[in-house]
Amino acid sequence: MATSSIDTKAQRIRSIFSLLFLAGVIGIAGISVFYRTPVDANLGSAGDILSRTDELWVLFAASLVFFMQAGFLCYEVGLARPAHTTAVAIKNLVDWGVSTVGFVTIGFAVMFGASGNGLFGQEFFLLEGLFATNVTVSGPTFFLFQLAFAGTAITLVSGSLVERTSLLAYSIIAVALATVIYPLYGHWVWGNLLVEDNSPWLASLGFHDFAGGTVIHLLGATVALVGIIMIGPRIGRFGPDGTPKEMQPSSIGLSMLGVIILWFGWWGFNGGSFLEFNRDAITAIILTNLAAVSGLIGAGAFAAFFQNRYMTTMKLVGGAVTGLVAITPGADVVTPIGAVALGLIGGIVFSWGNDFMLKHKVDDALGVIPAHGGGAIVGTLGLAFFAEEGTFADGMVNQFLVQLAGVVVCILWAGGASYPVYWFIKKRVGLRVSPVEEMAGISLDNPDWPYQEDVEEDEDDKLDWSSAAELLGANNEAD
Secondary structure, three states, X not given: XXXXXXXXXXXXXXXXXXXXXXXXXXXXXXXXXXXXXXXXXXXXXXXXXXXXXXXXXXXXXXXXXXXXXXXXXXXXXXXXXXXXXHHHHHHHXXXXXXXXXXXXXXXXXXXXXXXXXXXXXXXXXXXXXHHHOEOOOEHHHHHHXXXXXXXXXXXXXXXXXXXXXXXXXXXXXXXXXXXXXXXXXXXXXXXXXXXXXXXXXXXXXXXXXXXXXXXXXXXXXXHHHHHHHHHOOOOOOEOOOOOEOOOOOXXXXXXXXXXXXXXXXXHHHHHHHHOOOOHHHHHHHHHHHHHHHHHHHHHHHHHHHHOOOOOHHHHHHHHHHHHHHHHHHHOOOEOHXXXXXXXXXXXXXXXXXXXXXXXXXXXXXXXXXXXXXXXXXXXXXXXXXXXXXXXXXXXXXXXXXXXXXXXXXXXXXXXXXXXXXXXXXXXXXXXXXXXXXXXXXXOOOOOOOOOOOOOOOOHHHOOOXXXXXXXXXXXXXXX
């Protein structure tokens, strides 16, 4: 597709969006004038100290998960090429804004509203009725925690497609994720967390995903993989013979700082998912740490012993992230030695998966697919074997089959739902930026002043630069 054609289509889309934006602002303002019902959140019994402790703990956990956005930003900016760091940072900021708007208006309702059919929720649109609900914590606190989760799922796609997509194209993907793709699968697994009468169909089968191994990480990785395949590798990533070429990162140190922030945020990710402050939450944090360390060791050792130390630094970093992902589905049921086993296996899967993708010319800029996709599969299937004895009444094999079904459904749904979105963007907007932008760095700014008037210059107003230079020289000699 020619660059001019992409620009024309993008301009047409922007014109439509500009009208929708103005209409939306006017509509929200109008509704706000006539709808001013006081908000009174149900925080439980005023004297219930345990309830207040749970509330504070989940709010703190939500803050930790939100802080992971800073970790993703550092991680992605550090591994991106220097020319693209600004655009990568902006996309991380924008995906949080998009996820917030989409999740508030539609996504949260679809994911956690009363359904009756186990397929999708039908209340809490624009958070209507949320403030009067509560579980172990109040409805607003539960919402904030889940909003932070939604932001995590969406930002995974941003990392995998760096240096190749425009902000407009990525924003459309993020909207689809926040409003439909993520909430629908989330309802099938977690639809009864807020409305206990719901019977989400995957959860009813016995599928277990405690903190989002499939709901967040596998789903995000699958959407990212579809995009990577459709958009193709970065220019210069592979040589004529298919050999992968190193892309100079802007700062390995910054990316490692990002991993440390993610590691810290994951304590809230898994520990906060109990929605209570109890001994189980502390145990989950310990298991999370064990799995991350094991993932780092597994990935590094596999790269050293079996892969000729190829990309060992990145694999150490990615292995730690994979270990964190692998413990996420079963942080409430896995034994300590099971957490170590999941981390080691996850680290090996990351190192092997990273090279496997490069061999097949799949350019995953940040290793999202082997880390989040591979780690999620390892953790979701592995919990059937590494959970505490007696956790699953039907036994390991039956539970494994249920877990496998949940994994397959996630991949089919996320891949099948995201493909039409990418196809629409490719045909109507342009999925990939121009080669010039890709090589020089994507810029979000237009340097042209938008209010410039076409005014003819008066001959008397024109500056004679030669006379000005002579005058300046004369003044300097006089001084």
